[in-house]
Amino acid sequence: MTDEFKEFIGRGNVVDLAVGFIIGTAFGAIVKSLVDDVIMPPIGLALGKVDFANLFAVLKEGDTPPPYNTVAAAKEAGAVTLNYGLFINSIITFLIIALAVFMIVKVINNMQRKKEAPPAAPTTKDCPFCFTAIPIKAVRCPNCTSELSKS
Secondary structure (H helix, E strand, O other), X not given: XXXXXXXXXXXXXXXXXXXXXXXXXXXXXXXXXXXXXXXXXXXXHHOOOOOHHHOOEEEXXXXXXXXXXXXXXXXXXXXXXXOHHHHHHHHHHHHHHHHHHHHHHHHHHHHHOOOOOOOOOOOEEEOOOOXXXXXXXXXXXXXXXXXXXXX
């Protein structure tokens, strides 16, 4: 059983999958930071100093009466909240990751696209008298015995 496990782990596609997963996780963290720290602050500023991470609706008040300025304050008070701002951030993160993956796949597909091979040089020609296919180097047609020009 251990030999089979070693063989399974040693396969290239398992290692490739693991590497892809690790790189994907790291890429997800980079994109999340891009959305949370670079993209959303200017959008929030343009919309009147709105912090999307703190857009929420109180479904049930907590021990401390509202208003709650942040999601963390609402959670601390024991309130039940609907965090639609975090959902908006997640959608934007997903769209950026999907766009990046699309671009990577598009580049890889363009690199792997096989170029058409040039057509092979002809090996036969037609006899101008009997129109039979003959070898290209022939100087006399083997069918009608006509002499062919050397060109």
